[in-house]
Amino acid sequence: MEEGIMVREYDEERDRLRAEAMERMCEVGPSGEMSLFTDHFGDPVSRVRRSPAFLMLVAETSGPVKEIVGLIRGSVKSVTCGKAIPRNIGAVTAGKHENPLPSPIYTKVAYILGLRVSPFYRRMGIGLRLVRRLEEWFKVQGAEYAYMATDKDNEASIRLFTGRCGYSKFRTPAILVNPVFAHRLPIPRRIRILRLPVADAESLYRCHFSTTEFFPRDIDAILSNPLSLGTFLAVPVAATCGGGEWKWPGTEGFLAAPLESWAVVSVWNCGGVFRLEVRGASRVRRGLAWATRAADRALPWLRIPSVPDIFRPFGALFLYGIGGEGPEAAAMVAALCRHSHNMGKGTAGVVAAEVAVCEPLRRGIPHWRRLSFAEDLWCAKRLAEGYGDGGAVGDWTKSPPGKSIFVDPREL
Template sequence: MSLKIATESWPKPPLETAKSTDEVVVVREYDEERHKIAVEKMESLCEVGQRGKPSLVTDLLGDPMCRIRHFPIHIMLVAEYGEEREVVGVIRGCVKTVARGSSVYVKVAYLLGLRVSPKRRRLGIGTKLVERLEEWCKQKGAKYAYIATDCTNEPSINLFTKKFGYSKFRTLTMLVQPVHAHYKPVSSSIAVVRLPPSLARSIYNQLLANSEFHPQDLELILSNKLNFGTFMAIPKKWDPKTGIIPPNFAMLSVWNTKEVFRLQVKGVSPLAHAFCAGTRMLDSLVPCLRLPSFPDVFKPFGVYFLYGLHMEGKNSRLLMRSLCAFVHNMARDDAGCGAVVTELGQTDPVREAVPHWRKFSWAEDMWCIKKLEKCEPFDWIISSSSSPVIFVDPRDF
């Protein structure tokens, strides 16, 4: 089932004066025909990393809207500079309804992809983009807005907490498992079954209803073309046709981000290239050793994103590890998939069962939040979490 994408046009704003009285900045809604090439060029100048050091580059596959396109309500704003209307900034946002815990739902906005051209900074362009996007989100009924950033990205955290009034809210962990040249073993006593979207939604709503950020439109995610499916690892003796949740199981869903963006590591020395290629060659020649080979991350690669991870019962950790191995083997057969990634709350019990490489993973991913509707009686920001589970929407990744 395809998503119905919002096509409402937002009133174009008037000209806004930048710090220099001789220069003007206009913030307006993104127009693909007019802005696509300019946005791609501008964002290429804002690559992560420092000169002389390795950097992780993101390629949006020629679609600047791809990271928000699968939300029913979304927008992308661009900032134009001067009479030539040079594109000097961009920001993306969406509005969705999620649980704030205890099955109570609220409309929230997710802000992402803020970029300002390096040669046009310190003109207040980022401020204009954030403020205009927040206003749009409020018009769409959002009570809160949140952003996600690496805890080591102090400029980004300071910008939103000190400039825009966001508060540090939840801390998550990003776990990354490289895809090796060999298959990972799955116990013969374990069966992996694929659940129909309707059954997966029913189980998720039973098990994760109290988790924060549980999306109300979960059925749209589970039926999206980018969703490879929901899988459950169970003892072979259980019959999934009964519709009864078994006492021992592990489950997760797989989102194919290969069709959204590709990643690439740049700035690595020739020696590092040679070492990584050597591990892959050795792993291919002697697969029985199951060596932890290093994938070719120096060419564009995609990732599978795991979400909705949950496990219960005896041997649930073994079931989850087997399920992750099953997904790894799926990725191994998919040319160009370099890693399997998930993001979990720091106290989520599933975290200890998910295979990952520490050197590839992020210990802390910071989520910051802001109350947009001052009249909202409940203050989610100062409330304690009702569950150790935080549901990470794959569309956010």
């Protein structure tokens, strides 16, 4: 049967409806269990379309009636894989003793996502063929590494990538999800939140976060994307008092004289690309969730932690570029999460973030454990040597994880 399968590039005009139908078939979970469904508004390429380079492949049966039985998506971009420490740490310039900051080491990395094979055509090697064909394209694009993300309990996916495709377990970030309630969340009076212009947000990220693992070289394209709802800075109100209201001095001025504590986060509107829906919930669960929402709407001042209506298509906000400094940085992040929650009120069902397991600011991100994932497994593979600056740090796939990681919202 495998010999009758052809792998080719996705053609939007003739493949869209068949690809959607096949993908829906793959999302059907076990009978009686709740399952999370994703609706991409009729655009199967939406999850990679905003990347610098992307490709979608389909596996199609031969014969008079052609059927799409598999698909896969991939994208390529340049990201930080390490940092270079200047050798002349004790440089003397104009009579001043300076410590040069580390500079990022970039490499081209490919991302695999959305691998699907029809339930009726599994165990025929179709998934393996799709992965290998996509990797060939990655190499042509100059990618040195490829990686993919999957649920740590997805044994079939892990077995394919680590057992047959040569990938190794690389990182295990946590996905933290918090519901959007019917009431607004108050921002602590001691914290003030400012919205940064896109140009200033870009310069702040490049100056302060560019050595973070997976930091995208084209951060400007992400921040200026219509789905990016803004970058927000949290500062202590005490900094705005005294000599008048504190004003954003620009990135250079801010980093030259930083506040004792501050935090920053950017917000991405996933609802502009896809909608989520939980199916398979019992009437009892639906009724209990409805009761919490009704009570929350009727008595908003009580701030009842209600369950949003996740049993119908709902949108989500994603927090990315989370960072900050100082003893109160986690509290500042918590305030930014509350601000993002209020932005999503009425339009989004949840607010989500993905961070490294050992991220210091993680304790400031509110989340419901039942909605979150403690470990989102990333597997990686080195495709070739010498394509980018990544060779300067050896084999990145063998490097230990850092404290922080930058998750690109375009790849959700």
